[in-house]
Amino acid sequence: MSAVLTIASLTMREAVRRRLVAAFALISVVLVGLSGWGFYKLSHGTGFTSGETNLALPQAVVLFMFMFSFVVALSASAVASLAVSGEIDSGVLQTLVARPIRRSDVLLGKWLGLAGLLGAYTAIVSGLLVGVVYWTSGFVSPDPVAAAAFVFGEGVVLLTFVLLLSTRLPALAAGVIGVALFGMAWLAGVAGTLSTALHIHAMHTASEIGQYLLPTDGLWRGAIYYLEPSSFVAQQLAGAPEATGDPFLALSAPPWPFLAWAGIWLVGVLVLGVVSFERREL
């Protein structure tokens, strides 16, 4: 366990020393600052009625989190793709694994370090967003902690998947494949939402399968659910029943079987990554 923690702390220290953390902090402050300005204008602007504002605020929060979830996913993909194959190519990893540590310790340590960074980043930006939105508009999502947890889960799923790819593929290929599949999973989710509204069963089934193959979009929909007040959802549906096809509307929380599957998927892919790395010729 101590070797896992050593590698995890090394991974975190690398992010700090390479100014990755500083860069993300700067970008996040700018984004949250600009968003705060936007939320202030939305809630104090003269062109909106209070009803319009109440409808717009949850949607704006969801849009911000949607953008942020993409940043989290892209970041997870980028750092995970370099974590193994990048270090094998450079030769750094060979000096580590020649020491009396298991390869599983190295991979789990990297996973833990990166997941820790991702968790801290998600928590800080989500916290800042909640604070800024409340301060500028007085609006608070029903369960921002649960929403942030789902965004974090989405990022960790992609991180774990790209880490697995990184044990076998060059860094660039692992990163590109990870991002591409993440995008496809999101599109599958959108298609599934539309298919529900349009009653296209085959498309709905394909979307369901896609969500189980890479559960990022299913987790993202969990984040949406906890960001939108139920009154907002009811209003949307009352105004336009076809709103069930809105990809930024979640009518229900992700079912427990799906969440259980996401957990099993995560552990399974991590174990696959460990096995793959242990068998990798260095």
Added chain:
Amino acid sequence: MSPARSAEHVAVPGLGTNDPGVCAQAPGSPAIHTIELSKRYRNTVALAGLSMTVARGEVFGFLGPNGAGKTTAVKLLLGLAQPTGGEAMVLGAPAGDLETRRQIGYLPELFRFQSWLTAREVLVLHCRLMRMPRAGWAAAADEALRLVGLAGRGDDRVGTFSKGMQQRLGLGVALLGEPALVVLDEPTSALDPVGRHQVRVIIRELRDRGTTVFLNTHLLEEAEHVCDRVTIISKGRSLATGTLAELKVRRPSARLRVTDLPGGWWQRLANFGRWTQEGDWLLVEEMAAGRVPELVAAIVALGGRVEAVIPEHQSLEESFLKLLGET
């Protein structure tokens, strides 16, 4: 591969320890023992049945041209890659054994360390990974830095180091914790002459401490300076193993410039070796060692005037090229 089974293997006298039948698990087992160790990457044979034994405490040179399979063999010995045939024992345990790795220091051919750490932090990281007692980390790092000539640069980031300094740091990492076996893969490839000399001094100090050094190199001069024994490999096979003297199988010769020799002199000097004339010079080959003074005295006794004598020894390079079939 035993000499009897390999037509390519040159039988060299005095090689009892190279018998693959030696039991590596026995107490006092060899530092390294391989039997028919093989590695194939798809259609490429990187190592084709390597059998060798490295005794504890010796400096063993692993020589071969580029692409001979040297680095592949090192990776197999350290468990970085898995063999496709044969077996390897290192310090009495199967190659790659987790606990045994605690006693092994390794300087890879491609030496790269975390550029964003300082040299001291790199060394402390390896102390942690080796599970050395925390109280000893600082002293071990300082000692390693001193040993490799980086005492004043411990707090500088590795990213600011030259290639040679990074290789020195790699050597320091390999020497941490007084390992029983140090595997050095081309340890002087990036070093200047001063650095090379320092590495040789370090290797000799390791031998004096009883540490086994496995020196993987294609620099024959390096091997000649420090190795007790060497094995020469080519195309994944061991061609010969022995001490340097054993590998320099040709007897020494001498080149002489002599005047006033009487007719028929070669008949009276024939017992010294095989004579040939090259311009103004006479060359006597296959002469027994230490007979040069005797030869000069015999020439003088015949009335000859010896103007110059140049004793010639076969270099390891000549043996090396000969074994590789390049001469």
